[in-house]
Amino acid sequence: MNTAVARLQRQFQDYIVSLYQQGFLDNQFTELRNLQDEGTPDFVSEVVSLFFDDCAKLIKNMSRSLEQPENVDFKQVDSGVHQLKGSSSSVGARRVKNVCISFKECCDVQNREGCLRCLQQVDYEYKVLKTKLQDLFKLEQRILQAGGTIPQVDI
């Protein structure tokens, strides 16, 4: 059993490191993980799921705005991007945040094409991150179920 836990733990470590290395996450995610303690064992997953819900909602709103062939309400899009950028930077969703930065630039110059491209990209990125993090949390669950502890990971 110990070996299984250790294997899971190593798997978890490798996985989370790869997420950092591939640029899905940054230190802010570590911050988040550090905030999680006995009192709030599901803090990270709560925040992250809130974030993904937020993403879905914001992206939906923005795509509705951007689908207008004319007179796109860039102000609304901009506020959405701003929200998304803030959120992603808060949870350490690095790739999403980076797309948001270029998304905002497109928005500033009212480049609809660019905005649409960014929107697609951000949609893709957050979904990828979502699956990755879901995997990560499943791994965590398995470790916990196996009676192990989540290992500290130094990035």
Place this chain on the structure above:
Amino acid sequence: MVCEMETDQIEEMDVEVLSSMWPEDVGTEADKLFNVEKSAGDSDMLKEVHLSEKRTMADLTRLPELMKTTQQGTSQVTNLVKQWEYMQDNAVRLLREELKILTRQREEAEATELKIIEEHNFETEEPENVPVLDETSDLFRRFRQKKRDALVDSKKIEIDEEFDTVAYWKQKALSLEKMLEASTERERRLIEKLNESLKAMESHSAPVEELTQNLERAEGFLHFILQNAPIVMGHQDKDLRYLFIYNKFPSLREQDILGKTDVEIFDGGGVKESEDFKREVLEKGKPSKREITFETKLFGSKTFLIYVEPVYNKAKETIGINYMGMEVSDQVRKRERMAKLREDNAVRKAMESELNKTIHITEETMRAKQMLATMSHEIRSPLSGVVGMAEILSTTKLDKEQRQLLNVMISSGDLVLQLINDILDLSKVESGVMKLEATKFRPREVVKHVLQTAAASLKKDLTLEGTITDDVPIEVVGDVLRIRQILTNLISNAIKFTHQGKVGIKLEVISEPSFAIENALNADAQEQNGQTETSVWICCDVYDTGIGIPENALPCLFKKYMQASADHARKYGGTGLGLAICKQLVELMGGRLTVTSQVNEGSTFTFILPYKVATSDDHSDDQDEFSDMVDHHPEPDDTTEGYFQFKPLLGSIYSNGGPVIGNNFLPHKVMLTSPLKLINGFVADPTSNGIGQCETGQVENGGYIDETRLKTSSGHCIESDHQYENGNGRCLSKESESCSSSQASSEGGTLEMESELTVSSHREEEKAETDLKETSKPKILLVEDNKINIMVAKSMMKQLGYTIDIANNGVEAINAVQGSSYDLVLMDVCMPVMDGLKATRLIRSYEETGNWDAAIEAGIDIKTLEVEQGCVHSTKRLPIIAMTANTLAESSEECYANGMDSFISKPVTLQKLKECLQQYLH
């Protein structure tokens, strides 16, 4: 016949000559033709005719003389004579020819006569026998000769009869008689013709008449041409006296002009000039033209183009000038207008190009600024990382050397951060982006806050003091943020270069400086706006007893990146931008920043600024409020304080009711001694606080630090010394509240927190006390609209041991701040409804003015009940920390400019939050 032909010829020639010079009969007919277009009608025409007579004025006695003596006159006469001579010649030639013809005819007639006589002689005597006598014989011979020549005639006489018969002679006599008759007839005709010729000759021989006609025609022609021309012509003698004048604008009589000079006739502008010009022509002897504008009473303002030529006599001596002037006022005006238009055009073009240049430069500047902002973000973010990490590192276990190195690292990092902020500030002023705001504020409070803030980070044994003269208004209007920035800059500068003694600020009202009066002339608009407001000039001295500035370094003191010397730069550090920013800001606000200094004695930076004095309405409100406070809370009031002093209490804890997390966290703090009220003649009511002894001491000693107070508060001091681990043993006097709160100190160990609250209201104190009893935790407000950010920040705060209130936008934040007192606000910048910058401004405005008018103006629904409760004017400055996303719109300079105290860049991390709380919650 021949004769007639000749006369015809003469006539033709006459016509030819005249037609080339003067068209015949031009005068009257043309008049009719050309005057049709005039609507004036017949009477006018008559008038013109009438006038034209009068236009010419001539000195008749001298003009002929002139004609005789001058070259022009001579040549004219010569011409006339030549013409006359030519005609005479012609006539003579014709007469001669006629004479010739007549002579020939007479000769013929004589010859015939002779022949007849001869023939008669022939009858009586032998013609061959005629003795050849002296003269007659010759004549005879000639006649004979002639007779033979002219035989044709005589041969016509054919005699049919036999020679020497009666019939023959009869016949001959008859034919001769006929011939004689014919001859007589011819003679008579010739005589007739001669008479005719003579008559014709008589008519030709009257040249004067013809010349007169010519002259009349010439004059008529001249009149025709000149009658409407705006021309003045004249002749003046050597002394420039008029001898002749033709004037289109006759307004003077003959005797007024002739024999007089221009100067004698006219007066006004241009007369002298024209006179001089004429004289010049006289002297130089060269004709020339000039444009002269006359400004005379007689005919107003008119410009004439004047042509002047000298007139010589036959001896080539100058005897006067001919002068011709044409009025060209309209043309000149047109020309001037054209020139002006052209000039305007040029100016406009120049302005346009200038504007284009400016636009270009502005664009460049904007680009540069944008670039700078981006760069600053790029540099600042990693740098704050470096500095932050270094600071964390400094809390770990390090040996002495490592710590030293680390300290250098941190201070260098701080310097670079400061430099970046300064550059941003400066670029903002220079690019003209910086806007000044006019808000009401209390100069005394500003001075106090600046000194307080400076005292808070003071690490030297310096006394900070502030003096404000009584005539400085309680409230003025100006850009308080900028003024505070200037003061802070100057004060920190002063502190930096002062090692002992004091640093202070002095405010006094001065009369309007001279440079401002000049400016005021250019800007009347200001006065128009200031109907109810009056301006006041306040002079602010920031003085120190520091190292001073050598005289040779003064000029470059306000230049960018310049410090007094390289040595100083090394020793004291700094970006060298602070003073440049101050100067630019002061000038932007219409003031002046100057410095006087003496090496080793100290420096004084003086800035003079104009302020509007706030309207009296608000003022009276404040006074009510103030008097309320006097009644119930006899603490000194910032509004009237005239003197502040802050002394360092090294190692003390300046606590604002916050938790004492650990002494090693807390930076050096300063106690405020408060002798203020007495200087303003305001004596606090001693009984309300029950510390009579203490108060008496204050009154007696003019409210300065005194032993009585030390004694009264000595017990308290001992207590506090436990807290002040590094205390210098000097227990400075607490002010009245500290005494009063010493009662509270027995209840809890929080004495130092309250005793320090020197100027806060009684009510707030009580509130603080109860808060402290209940939670002993600082109240923190998080203003943030992003749920996820809120969640994360909340969690972090929890981990740091704080609970926080949440506001989702600026309006909620203001309501929260207004509803309860917070110790710290974390403010997101970009938010819906109202952003963090505006919310901060409104909160600051409340702190300055004590009312929420600005917020209500901004449309925030402030509950009046709470306003009344909250009207107790808190004088402490609520620390507001911005949370910026590091975009251009959320630059830190913007945060500072809007009254924020610091900023945390997003994403917020535990470490950043911790540092910030450590700094602002004591």
